[in-house]
Amino acid sequence: ETGVTQTPRHLVMGMTNKKSLKCEQHLGHNAMYWYKQSAKKPLELMFVYNFKEQTENNSVPSRFSPECPNSSHLFLHLHTLQPEDSALYLCASSPTSNQPQHFGDGTRLSIL
């Protein structure tokens, strides 16, 4: 139990589907992050939220839409994805930015 819970753990979707990934943390942290991890590639930061405000968008395509309704929850809304978007999507949180990050187990996404 890492304190950061991601659901679902696995997701298979077609390119025209709309789905959402959910991340929840019970650590009292104020910063939350989305990362993409593809095979044989480094962890790629996608978005950063500090105190519910988005502070980083790492040039992510608009087919990925994050939402942070409160400091404990983070969503990643997906629509019209491409096959190259298949990857492990990891959520992380930290007390504030630039402090140790606690990662969830990730959602394994496959685009058909």
Add this chain to the structure above:
Amino acid sequence: QQPVQSPQAVILREGEDAVINCSSSKALYSVHWYRQKHGEAPVFLMILLKGGEQKGHEKISASFNEKKQQSSLYLTASQLSYSGTYFCGTGPSGNTGKLIFGQGTTLQVKP
């Protein structure tokens, strides 16, 4: 922008030592180290926030050479549990939380 880790992979016998380097072409303000085992989430090891800072955690320690724009992770008397992929993440100045990770170093410790 992405820091470069070396070596890419290393195989050790239990009890042997290893050093993993993380080098950046840009000025470093902070360095995070994480370990990820296959099929698991990355786990935080340590963070270095000042040039020249060294930290230790049991038999794992790290240094941060601001002038060389480099950080090194030292694993001494390695154990089987040390196996995994080690990532360094470098942070910009300020507190945006933006980390850029290296490509990872795969460490395998054999009995």
